[in-house]
Amino acid sequence: MARTLNFMQAINEAIAEEMRRDPSVFVLGEDVRVSPFGQTAGLVEEFGEERILNTPIAENAITGAAMGAAMNGMRPILELMFCDFSMLAMDQICNHLGQWRYITGGQYPLPLTIRTAVGAGMRMAYGHSQSLESQFIQAPGLILVEPSTPYDAKGLLKSAIRSDDPVVVFEHKKLIFGGVEGEVPEEDYTVPFGQAVVRKQGQDATVVAFGFMGYEALNAAQELAQDNIAIEIIDPRSIVPLDKDTIFESVEKTGRLIIVEEGRLRGGLGAEIAALACGDYFSLLKAPVQRVAAPMIPIPGSPVLEDLYLPNKDSIVRAVRRVC
Amino acid sequence: MARTLNFMQAINEAIAEEMRRDPSVFVLGEDVRVSPFGQTAGLVEEFGEERILNTPIAENAITGAAMGAAMNGMRPILELMFCDFSMLAMDQICNHLGQWRYITGGQYPLPLTIRTAVGAGMRMAYGHSQSLESQFIQAPGLILVEPSTPYDAKGLLKSAIRSDDPVVVFEHKKLIFGGVEGEVPEEDYTVPFGQAVVRKQGQDATVVAFGFMGYEALNAAQELAQDNIAIEIIDPRSIVPLDKDTIFESVEKTGRLIIVEEGRLRGGLGAEIAALACGDYFSLLKAPVQRVAAPMIPIPGSPVLEDLYLPNKDSIVRAVRRVC
Amino acid sequence: MSLSNAKLLELYRKMLLVRSMEETHGKLLQEGKIQLMGHFGTGQEAVAIGVTGPLRPEDILFGTHRGVGEFIGKGMTPKDIWLEYLGKKAGPCRGKGTLHLADRKLNIPGLVSSLGADFSMAVGTALASKMRRTDQVTLYYVGEGTCNQADAHPSMCMAALWKLPVVFAVCTNQFCELSYMCDHYPTDDVAPRAAGYGIPYEVVDGQDIAVTYEATERAVAHARRGQGPFLVEYKTFRMATHFTGDPGHYVNPEEREQWAARDPIDLCRKKLLEAAVITADADQKLRAEVQAEVDGAVREGFAAADPTVEDLFEDLYSGKGVL
């Protein structure tokens, strides 16, 4: 049986169900009891203040505390409110969290889930709006996922909470605030890591669009359809591990690859996928790989400038047209 | 008039000369007076304790302090001993340092130079050995340079100190400890940002090798020459801005591109250059782009494993052979 | 008491301006005319204006996300603030900072997005003041929640170690975002932490502008004399919710009532009226004048030109051709 839930409800439900299932699961973060965006709102009533733990404002230290708890039998879900703030915790995340299991020779896996919000367009300016997924892909030992539907939000979050490996879940503010809805089963389910989804079929070009950008790609597809260009849209869902098979099976068919992300261009998710394309999959390419991403500048406060900064339907359409 | 200096002396001399030239230049960092590796050794005798300032062990805060000094008329040279520790300062570096000039509408440029050591192979294990240049390329507003000769070390560092923009200088431990020597003019000179150097000419394949990896590439060239494969070796010197012209003029000639870095593969420097290659320069490519980089695992302590981890001459030879 | 009647009146006017600025911001949001959220400092005006009152133009200020109090206090005009808030090209940050106000001519180097990142920057500006042999002081204004941020610690350590001219001005408004201070603090006060570094401190009432001003004046004088850092903690109450989208269900209404009875603007007005510095009429006139200034600033802001796509790529690097 499925019902319609919005993105926020799906996250909230995933956490509540896993907390009921497993007493070692708990939530910590800044103001997770009231919940700044709402994903953990109301949970304190069911689970109490100990398991829904408000922390001081100190991102690196609360990440370390969550890691310590994970070393000692707990399965913490840590919220780092805005992804921008995760930069404060990069030492813990990149140097230690992802590496701990390895450098202890497998003795200490760290079953820790980090949830953090990405995305611009809400006039929050510099430092509250970035999509910094690419800052994490260099780090070994992490799993990175970014859902774009309520179904995936719940299923991936459950996989994350049950995983013995550290997982970072990126949640886009437009999906949280925008109330995007979708069918979610009543029954328990998970979405496995490393499995992309084809959101729309097409034979002219492969568009890999991460997270919220998938919706912009769907809009671009409508516009392009008017010119009889049929793009295939792939939502990777996992950033690490990446489902190369699904992406490059599509490229095999289309010969054209466009990668779309909200984050910045240089060294972004698109760079890595483009590099894979012109490496092992070079023979599949019939045209230059296109990257649609934000420019290498800070996110300006001015609404006019912020809108110019963001990749969107139009920049996807332009990129597809360059190769189709 | 040129003399022979080693890498460390070249750095030391650049700092001393700039400090003599400009009283607003000063050095701060952990133990910069004695100097853990030696780059700032002895400077305290000439310039005194105020201008060679030992700080507490607190990387994010000393970076912020250096930024504050740069906001108020000084030109600090900050040492973040091991590049691994710069992860502690990522909030300052990625969210604020590179973005400050922009978000203040040009009011506050930050003339700050950060020097930090990269490189493995010294049995220092996880967390003291990483080459994390790629962690910085996503951040807007920074200049990133990595010298591989004493000449470039001095010239790039002088450019950095004189620049009104924040610059991160990556110094490889093998170049510092290994005492690599080279000609350095007596006269004042600088090396401009964004200018690559062709270290060796060749027509069969273009090998872009960053920092210390250039030496491995030179060794690889010797071995490949025995099979009549002539590689062209490019040392970018600047990571940001990148001298695309020099790189792709070479690729135009060779049709083959191999990028070599000591850092990890995923989202690395090689990913960005490969993405450029299969984007704007797609028509130049006659073969798949090869990336030589470290695997996506932590740096193991065991000497046997560390040696297996590191990219080197052999991995470069293998990569070239795959396409030549 | 070092505060003259004239000075008190000046500070009163500034407090009115702050309140009016924030009320106007709230109104524009409610009317759907802007999207820019506000974090208002209603009820805390005596702190923001008291901590900036004793500063000289050459002194450096790091402010907070909570409203415009300290920026007005340091001399920013409603017009400049609205130009920036509305993202206009003529704003001091050319519309790029918006909420993150900076103004070089007033020695306001900027407002960080990551709470506490400026703790160490303030130490750095003070270090530069000392190295350059100026008698400039840096005032670091900060909320109690932010004082838990990791860098508070090495920043205070460096300030004390190097005896820097910096004043840490802690605004304890009982809240840290969506929770009470007791969710964040094992102690009642922030200030005694300073003792661990040998930094002298005071804890003062944050509702009385004379008290906040004079405590800050002492602290600034201490720093300016070369005696090193000083910390002052001002006790007040956040009458606004955390930000304009926060319904504030977690706030205890009785406690709020109690603090409301000691509104800093009312307290100051009473003092001015009692001391006959101002009449009720003159007060009315002053308030209307202040509101008119703000309304004018908003009008000018809306009328000003937006930046364009060319501006988007300006201001990142000083060097040419890098971007």
Place this chain on the structure above:
Amino acid sequence: MSLSNAKLLELYRKMLLVRSMEETHGKLLQEGKIQLMGHFGTGQEAVAIGVTGPLRPEDILFGTHRGVGEFIGKGMTPKDIWLEYLGKKAGPCRGKGTLHLADRKLNIPGLVSSLGADFSMAVGTALASKMRRTDQVTLYYVGEGTCNQADAHPSMCMAALWKLPVVFAVCTNQFCELSYMCDHYPTDDVAPRAAGYGIPYEVVDGQDIAVTYEATERAVAHARRGQGPFLVEYKTFRMATHFTGDPGHYVNPEEREQWAARDPIDLCRKKLLEAAVITADADQKLRAEVQAEVDGAVREGFAAADPTVEDLFEDLYSGKGVL
């Protein structure tokens, strides 16, 4: 005095073992047999062994980069340490951690490369102990230099706020890498910083094993009783240089001499001899036995198998097929 003669002898033997381990490490380096640098804790053995002595097997230890004292104290064997130090497959971390010792069966979760990153981890393990209703205590052993690291502050705050069973054991050995403590500290002691969080503390002599042991015992008991964190600062002197490549020119030789006169092992031996717990002969025999144990461990370490290229890609993820 809670320390029995038998216990004192046990601690003495452990101190001998630590000294012998580090001297042997130094010798192997000098002979060019290994490349692994050492950061020795010579002269600080009474701290490392004193802080770990009162711990139970189920208690959690976070140790430091300085030598092997606390790891020996918590129960690691010379053999396991040398297997790991030499990067062997049979090491507790399968040769991947080397200097970064971890041993799950002894509740040693690992040694961080970034100083102070484990401050908050220790708070986290203690949080888990409390949530799981165990009476496990976490001991966080740390140098004074590292106590300036930013995270020391929110970590102490959280520990106090949540009343966690964690002991902060600060080893003040006068040095922070290549400089004296006075380059890092505006104060003489670290410990009073704890008062800012309402954490009780003690400052004790670090040369006398009975003192270090008993102070730790009190602190651990406090934490185990559910009374929250406790901080103990142990005053000692780093007789070794920072690491094996450091000539230590910055060290004041007279000061070093003075501290050498109170070598913790000598002090303890004197006590044991005076109390007739041990004879001079038995002491000689004990020392030889300890050295033989270390030599044997080194031999076994060298003889053990290296990891192979297959091992290189093991141990990263628990889930299959991710890498």
